[in-house]
Amino acid sequence: MHRTIFLCLGLLSQAQVLADPPPQERQETLRNMLRHDCGACHGLTLKGGLGPALLASDLAAKSDDYLVDTIQNGRKGTAMPPWKPFISEQETLWLVQTILKRH
Ligand code: HEC
Known part of the structure; x- marks a missing residue:
């Protein structure tokens, strides 16, 4: 019984x-935003364009x-805009981990 609880805590x-x-x-x-809004600069298939490629292997x-941080705040002095007004930090983390195929 106790062992099960510890196992679950470990997984959590x-x-x-x-x-x-x-x-x-x-x-x-x-996902639509990633394809269309991010894709406008990073390429529809995220293989790069005005912005660098955003495939799992690149990141x-x-x-x-x-x-x-890059996505939330953008990069000053470059075309990369801040997305803070549109997506929360948790959503951004989820997006990053989705790009990295961890979800
Ligand atoms: C208006 C064009 C534009 C749009 C739209 C845009 N980006 Fe970018 N992005 C750039 C540019 C240009 C850079 C490179 C900045 C530099 O030179 O450091 C960049 C850099 C990045 C980087 C850093 C990549 C690395 O290898 O360090 C990430 C991550 C990123 N963008 C994600 C996104 C995401 C996610 C979106 C959509 C929510 C998005 N970008 C929308 C232009 C854009």
């Missing part, structure tokens, strides 16, 4: 690094924090 604390997935409808909105070496 590991899972905490993953963002809570937004509700299904919001997930679709965010794998970068930390979640760094990527979330």
Whole structure:
């Protein structure tokens, strides 16, 4: 009995690094945004354009924090705009982890 509880706690604390997935409808909105809004600069298939490629293999070496910060605040002096007014930090983390295929 106790062992089961500890096992579950262990799994829970590991899972905490993953963002809570937004509700299904919001997930679709965010995926559409990624394709169309982000895709306008990063390419419809995210292979790059005005902005760099955003495929899992391109971003794998970068930390979640760094990527979330870039998306939330944009990059001053470049075309990358801040998305803070449109998506929350949790949603941004979910998006990053979706791009990285961790969800
Ligand atoms: C108006 C054009 C534009 C749009 C729209 C845009 N980006 Fe960018 N993005 C850029 C540019 C340009 C850079 C490169 C900035 C630099 O030189 O540091 C960039 C950089 C990034 C980076 C950093 C990549 C790396 O390898 O460090 C991420 C992540 C990113 N964008 C994600 C997004 C996401 C997610 C969206 C949509 C929510 C988005 N961008 C929309 C232009 C854009």
